[in-house]
Amino acid sequence: MPTSPAALPSLPHRGLDRRTWLCLAAGGLLAGCTAQSHRFQGTFIQPWKSHESLSLDEWRRRLRTTRELGCDEIVLQWSATEGGASSWPLPESLIALIFDEAAGEGMSIRMGLPYDERWWTVLSSTDPQMLKDFFASTQKRCLDYAKTAPWSRRPSFRGWYLPYELDQYNWATPERRALLVAWLQAIAAGTSQPQPLAVSTFYSQLQTTGKLTTLWSDILDKVTLRPMLQDGVGVAGMGNYAGLEPLRALLRQRKVPFDLIVELFEQLPALEGTGGAFRARAATAERVRAQLEVARTYGAERVIAFAIDPWMLEDTPESRLLLQEWQKRR
Secondary structure: OOHHHHOOOOOOOOOOOOHHHHHHHHHHHHHHOOOOOOOOOEEEEEEOOOHHOHHHHHHHHHHHHHHHOOOOEEEEEEEEOOOOOOOEEHHHHHHHHHHHHHHHOEEEEEEEEEEEEOHHHOOOOOOHHHHHHHHHHHHHHHHHHHOOHHHHHHEEEEEEEEEEEEOHHHHOOOOHHHHHHHHHHHHHOOOOOOOOOOOOOOOOOOOOOOOOHHHHHHHHOOOOOOEEEEEOOHHHHHHHHHHHHHHHHHHHHHOOEEEEEEEOOOOOOOOOOOOOEEEEEOOOOOHHHHHHHHHHOOHHHHHHEEEEHOOOOOOHHHHHHHHHHHHHOO
16 A cells, blocks of 8 residues: 555646546546456565465465466565564565565566655655655665675566655755755665666655656666656546656656556545545456556556555455456456
8 A cells, every 4th residue: 555645635736738648548448348458567565564474375376366467577565664663574584485486476576675664754854854864774774685685696586676755746856856866876876786776756746846857857867767657546546647747758758767557446535533544445447447558558668566466366345356357358
């Protein structure tokens, strides 16, 4: 489930030409039941402590289903969560199991670095020293992990993933972008093999003077990365592609390989008394087909689902229906 401001309520897009993307989205929705089926190339697994209790047979079932849906890559979102109420390192035995079983199904792993849950709290602070200190500690933690963890020596290791999502809202000022670029530069330097470090980016619905094109121009001038564009449809709807279009055009112009992350959920209103806790359910097959119709000509090298687990594999009516429809029509 998203951990970013992408999960905040939608606000109107400002200053963007949406006509092309809204027409494309509408066409995709109308053609959802009859359009040629397209497959995912990969999916995220966002690990939580509950994954430790899954049996070997259950892991095999999930990974086999994932492969049958077209995926040959898994992005393991993080190797540890830190800085929150409780720290949780993903057990090495479980990571090894995922590598082994995924390889048996012909899938590779893009391995997530440790994730510090203070990320959004730090970004909301106006104290520049707080961000500098956070960058110093997380940079060291990521590089130490990449240097000592055994996963990069696995034949099925595809590369590293930095589990911090980048939007335009939090990087509107040149001073903040300079700090971010230096941080990315340092981490990418130690995690660039066998592919450039991957990092997710999204179009925030929060109103700001910041632009994704400005952010990524500054980044790509100095750092080689693999951007992964979150389509944001699970929260903001098909119109969210309009917010991503300037960045997509920039990446195509600069010939930067990128992935498109297709969200398989739809956000639900928060329940009263839950402090706005994120709620969602699996999307409909028609809406996912509309997203993949956009993805077909988007220019991304790979289309990555967020995420087959849980939105196609959990035991809910919506997930069961999405999986059944996808298996039947693909």
